[in-house]
Amino acid sequence: MSDHAAARASRAAAPAAARVAGMGETIFAEMSALAVRTGAVNLGQGFPDTDGPPELIGAAVDALRGGANQYAPGIGVPALRHAIARHQQRRYGIELDPDTQVVVTTGCTEAIAGALLGLVDPGDEVVVLEPYYDSYTAMIDFAGGVRRPVTLRAPDFRLDPAELEAAVTDRTTLILLNTPHNPTGRVLDADELAAVARVAQEHDLIVVTDEVYEHLTFDGRPHLPLATLPGMAERTLTLSSAGKSWSVTGWKVGWATGPAPLVAAVTSAKQWLTFTSGSPLQPAVAAALDAGDAFPTALAHDLQAQRDQLVDGLRAAGLTTYVPEGTYFATTDVSSLGWASGGDFCRALPERAGVVAIPSEVFYDDPDVPGSGRHLVRWAFCKRPEVIAEAVRRLAAADLRA
Numbered sequence: 001m002s003d004h005a006a007a008r009a010s011r012a013a014a015p016a017a018a019r020v021a022g023m024g025e026t027i028f029a030e031m032s033a034l035a036v037r038t039g040a041v042n043l044g045q046g047f048p049d050t051d052g053p054p055e056l057i058g059a060a061v062d063a064l065r066g067g068a069n070q071y072a073p074g075i076g077v078p079a080l081r082h083a084i085a086r087h088q089q090r091r092y093g094i095e096l097d098p099d100t101q102v103v104v105t106t107g108c109t110e111a112i113a114g115a116l117l118g119l120v121d122p123g124d125e126v127v128v129l130e131p132y133y134d135s136y137t138a139m140i141d142f143a144g145g146v147r148r149p150v151t152l153r154a155p156d157f158r159l160d161p162a163e164l165e166a167a168v169t170d171r172t173t174l175i176l177l178n179t180p181h182n183p184t185g186r187v188l189d190a191d192e193l194a195a196v197a198r199v200a201q202e203h204d205l206i207v208v209t210d211e212v213y214e215h216l217t218f219d220g221r222p223h224l225p226l227a228t229l230p231g232m233a234e235r236t237l238t239l240s241s242a243g244k245s246w247s248v249t250g251w252k253v254g255w256a257t258g259p260a261p262l263v264a265a266v267t268s269a270k271q272w273l274t275f276t277s278g279s280p281l282q283p284a285v286a287a288a289l290d291a292g293d294a295f296p297t298a299l300a301h302d303l304q305a306q307r308d309q310l311v312d313g314l315r316a317a318g319l320t321t322y323v324p325e326g327t328y329f330a331t332t333d334v335s336s337l338g339w340a341s342g343g344d345f346c347r348a349l350p351e352r353a354g355v356v357a358i359p360s361e362v363f364y365d366d367p368d369v370p371g372s373g374r375h376l377v378r379w380a381f382c383k384r385p386e387v388i389a390e391a392v393r394r395l396a397a398a399d400l401r402a
Contacts, residue, residue, distance in 0.1 A: 007128035019142055026134060027362045031346065036325035038350040041391040043310075044358045046130075046182070046328040048382045052247040052288075053295045058282035060351045072279040074271050076104025076255070083286035084255050091293075092225050092235070100260040103267045106277045108241040110270055113139045115208045115256060116176075116235055118265030120145040125172040127157065131363030131373055133210070135184050140176075141368035148172065149364070153371035154333060157186040161195035168199060170231045174206045175199070177226060180213035183360055183378040184331055185324020197229045201324055206262065208237045212254070215245040215296035218304040227258065228234050237262040242285045244328070245296040253285045255280050303328070303381065306388055310381040318400060319377075330381040331360060335375035341367075345365030345402075353398035355391045 028045045035042035051057060065387040068077075075081065080199040081098040088094040096102055120126060122144030128136055129186040130149035131198050152159060171340050177196060179188040190195075201358055205224055214223045227236040236334070241254030256266045288295070311330055314321040320333040323338045342359035350356055360376035363368035381388060 001184050017217055027358055031356050031358055034350050035356040039356045039401045040356045042356045042401045043379045044356040046380045047249045049384055056246055056284055056288045059287045060281055061281035063283045068280040070137040071277045072282055074276050075267055080104055080282040080286040084290040087289045088257060092179060092229055101261050101263050103255050105254045105270055106274045108239050108254040109135050110273055111239040111254045111256045114266035114270035116140055116143045118269035119174060119206060123283060125169060126174045126176055127167045128176045129178055131360050133272055136176055144264055152184055152186060155185040156252060158190060159192040164195060164199055167202050174187055177207055177217050179328030180217055180329050183329050183363060185327045185329050187217050187325040190224060193224055193226050198233050199233050200235060206235055211238055211240045212329045214240055214301060216300050217274055221325050234259055246288055252280050253283045306381040306385060309385060309388050314397040317395040328380050330379050330386060332377050333375050334377055341374050347376060354394045
């Protein structure tokens with residue numbers, strides 16, 4: 001075989017580009033497949049097992065039947081962009097021009113992708129809170145950026161201002177923030193956000209803030225958008241979506257808001273990703289946003305009760321468990337049970353107890369650094385109480401020791 005033919009055969013056998021060759025399937029796909037294969041209760045992937053409000057579903061059906069089935073504008077239908085602007089003004093006092101400061105995306109995942117591809121050049125450093133949502137690291141890599149993690153450590157998962165400052169170098173251009181925080185459930189408070197604002201302004205950094213769980217906080221804790229802090233509106237790109245707060249995660253309708261140049265950068269990137277999606281879903285989400293906060297508020301109330309149900313059950317099963325302040329997720333530490341890693345625990349758990357969870361170690365650059373997440377496990381409580389009760393019953397009956 002000639003050298004040229006051998007090279008062609010090699011490419012055919014392993015065709016993936018270098019940027020994706022080592023990625024493989026996500027931990028969510030792996031663990032959800034394990035749940036299906038074993039018949040386990042899936043407390044891994046974060047999606048609810050009940051639908052959103054009937055009015056929202058009905059509005060989508062009406063839009064489908066009413067002819068909203070062709071391409072929407074790339075930046076989103078006007079009704080949704082205006083509704084997003086009204087939502088930000090009503091809840092937070094943030095004033096936005098819906099024609100230049102709002103873009104609709106295919107879920108917050110595309111908003112993250114568009115932001116990083118549109119704002120990060122090869123070699124730029126991006127400060128990111130760790131543990132992190134896994135698409136952050138993938139898109140930083142796709143953009144050619146360099147990750148600079150700042151670790152939130154158990155038991156309180158607070159942001160250390162000194163560590164944030166130390167992560168910034170003369171090559172840093174962007175901070176990627178997430179609050180309420182997945183996977184820890186931490187809701188950053190005013191002091192922590194003030195530290196982010198100070199660092200961003202002192203070093204002239206852009207901040208991209210993922211706020212998809214903005215409505216889902218517990219125990220009376222408020223969500224405070226970074227863009228509302230003095231000096232931050234002009235340097236903050238805020239991302240969110242309808243999926244979590246209205247229990248329609250499969251709809252994938254998200255958005256980015258902020259200064260027109262930052263929104264334009266997202267739009268420039270996302271037009272080559274999906275360009276547009278969800279035409280009949282967009283007017284339905286607009287109607288939901290304009291209907292006010294009754295559904296998300298009730299959902300947060302229910303999720304708080306489900307959080308307490310799961311946390312109590314995990315503790316009763318012998319797991320060191322931290323109480324989240326928001327989101328869908330609770331975190332446990334399995335080291336006291338003798339496990340070398342959360343990954344080992346989670347892969348054994350379906351056979352041991354008939355339950356699936358997610359090892360948090362995959363959300364760290366180096367989970368073996370002291371205070372990091374080698375022994376942490378994430379559990380989803382966005383499930384019906386009877387599902388949580390069955391999972392807790394199985395855990396209580398199982399031997400969870402290594």
